Amino acid sequence: MTGALLAGAVAVAGGAGSVLRLLVDTWVGQRSSGRFPWGIVAVNVTGSFLIGLAVGLLDDGAARTVVATGFLGGYTTFSTASLDSARLALRGRGGRAVAHAVGTAVVCVAAAWLGLLLT
Template identity: 50%
Template sequence: MIVLVLALAGGLGAAARFLVDSAIERRSRLSVPVGTLVVNVTACLAIGLLTGWLGAAADAGPLATVLGVGFFGGYSTFSTASVEAARLLLDGRGRAAGAHAAGMLLVCLAAGWLGLTLAT
């Protein structure tokens, strides 16, 4: 049963990612893909909060798995961020690709840390 709930949560997370990313990209005037950045940063913040809140609870296993692995696993997207950086490189925009990749890593780490800090 947990596998089905996990799959459903992952699908819902992927749908949420699509909606958030699409809404941001429609409004963005920047020439770099900010929608994926926003999605990944909010996912890292949420996973940090979830880990802090549920990590100490002995009976939070299935809930933590469904939300963390399922929903936020489907919501976040490292592969899209990698493809976007590669596309920037192919377009001859090496600086933008490096800034996108390094910025994504640093901001996502900071968001995860912030989530853990706020939850504890």
């Protein structure tokens, strides 16, 4: 795959991943209390697990790049998780902010590790 074709595939896959992130975040958010950003937690944990699986299963460098960097890179979001932690802190929910920040990091690393382990 040429560089331009790979870049285009990553862009399209990233856009699709971003749309899925919105759908999952909205779906989970509508089913929770709204006091904690469970939607983005669900996105980041499932995305971390799937990135681990993709890296472990996909031997082809281009396919791995499109799936892991493109689709799952668009699906997961560290910046939104960071913003959610900051918003919790600004609302006076310091304990939840720390739990969210630390918990997200620990659980996401564990999920990626599990995905790699399973492959």
